[in-house]
Amino acid sequence: MSKIFVDACLGKETPYTPVWMMRQAGRYLPEYKEVRAKAGDFLNLCHNPEMAAEVTLQPVDIVGVDAAIMFSDILVVPNEMGMELKFVKGEGPVFSNPIRSQEDLDKLSAGEATANKLTYVYETIKIVKEKLADDKALIGFAGAPWTLATYMIEGQGSKTYNISKKMMYSNPELLHNILAKVTEVVKYYLLKQIEAGADVVQIFDSWASAIEPSKYDEFSWKYMVEIADFLKERHPEVPIIMFPKGVAAFIERGLVYGNFDVFGVDWGTPMALAKEKLGNRYVLQGNMEPTRLYSKEATKECVSSLAELMKDGRHIFNLGHGILPDVPVENAKYFVNLCKELSKR
């Protein structure tokens, strides 16, 4: 049975434009909160394939999206490379020993051997695939090397990324060494997700916009291209989605080479501009402002205009960033149904 989501990623014609939501397995769902409470620590939930599979499947059943995205966190990668990770309430993720020197970096493991440690992720994928309806797709994912590196260097989330960027300008060699080492893990990590059953993979460059435009290719984009080439050589049939958040300014500069199928458009980028600059090169995913979900009227205004703009296809509906925890489930369902209805061909 063909999967509408996979077909849409590959630019094939579909009966309607498929839809999913970033962070769709999350706190706005009471069912998620129940499982989360049982798991205790957030990382416990990532490490428990049965529970992770359960929350992965919830939005498909409850909200009706066309694709599930495996429940996990991008930081399991540096964690398995040897960095101690804690989720501190109110502060978010914290690495107690951030990477500030070549010696720090040398202590970390890398390559296929490290990717092999992430068995709980591959196990989650296998369980989900057993239970997922044939016409629904499963998305695997990883953080972009740059985004992972910022956490590894800063030790936690940052407003200014000034430690990472001090390194970028004062010691670019060390930063490249970190990026290269992370890239080697992410390649095998995504490959093994595909081998476990992921139908599509997405690379999240959440902190893309922390790099000034003239340095973005050197410190982020080219590493993602390397990952895509590695995967496409082995699995040309598996679509790759690239989501570099906040790089509207780069579109003009033509940073569009690379073996990706889908370009995720954040809500800060007008879809009309993305279509004009990238629409021929990639299928576009996105990009409703997530806070519009608080209001059905605001949701309708946006979905209608996206449906009209993208009526010729090469589009996947999504939010332009993650769904917020206090959005009513009813509004999420309304969004998903409306996308399908207004894009029916």
Place this chain on the structure above:
Amino acid sequence: MSKIFVDACLGKETPYTPVWMMRQAGRYLPEYKEVRAKAGDFLNLCHNPEMAAEVTLQPVDIVGVDAAIMFSDILVVPNEMGMELKFVKGEGPVFSNPIRSQEDLDKLSAGEATANKLTYVYETIKIVKEKLADDKALIGFAGAPWTLATYMIEGQGSKTYNISKKMMYSNPELLHNILAKVTEVVKYYLLKQIEAGADVVQIFDSWASAIEPSKYDEFSWKYMVEIADFLKERHPEVPIIMFPKGVAAFIERGLVYGNFDVFGVDWGTPMALAKEKLGNRYVLQGNMEPTRLYSKEATKECVSSLAELMKDGRHIFNLGHGILPDVPVENAKYFVNLCKELSKR
């Protein structure tokens, strides 16, 4: 004596391209930290004209910038409208009673009477002007109504601005009422800064990029245009700088009407793109990535390329965001000297 900075703002030819730095009166200067320690609380420093004037003048004397910017904080405006303001260590500014309803808003004062309460700001300006060399300019400033409103609504800094944006989509009337009331204060606040001696004023829309492109005009830009019209009617000779951070994506959309003289370009926007889209309409200010200041080499790379790109003038050197507290003073001096040297005509 003519002021090179004012001339440059008005697009006149100048012997070199003038330079200043956002947050130039700040923690990277040991002399600032001394005064700050004497003042105790951050707000005390804003409220004390003698001390505020002293730190305003420091970067002119120490680093050699062409313009001083009065030391203050954008949040003194909502503070004087009646909102209790505290600077909490590690959290930043906090309003204990955020505005969530029309009743909350009705309790606040507004208009010229509220602007009259900010005497300590006008007093600071007068003291600075007495001491500032004739060829140097003094910049006054205010926060944009949208940026001020987000603090007033959220009660503190926010990553997602979801309370403000829930209001934008669910109760736009209330948000407009807040914005209109703030606008009425900012108009008179900037007018009185000019009357006290400010040579130029800058409006900071620091959270411009929190609004999706299709809503930016309605909820932010048009209010700033209203302020500019009000000021230009009374003081056409005083240049107005607009700094809407992170709106690279909008440039394409042509949001360029309004009575502003200078457009501040953040570091996320390539200057070449800004020049192409806005260079004929505005003098451009900016836009070196602030973390480049950690490295003289990285500073030189950027200043050289900006000097070359903007060699025909209509430019003011600056950072694309505020200087960071741990930048060496020596590097700041290097930046300022280099800008002057490489732009000599």
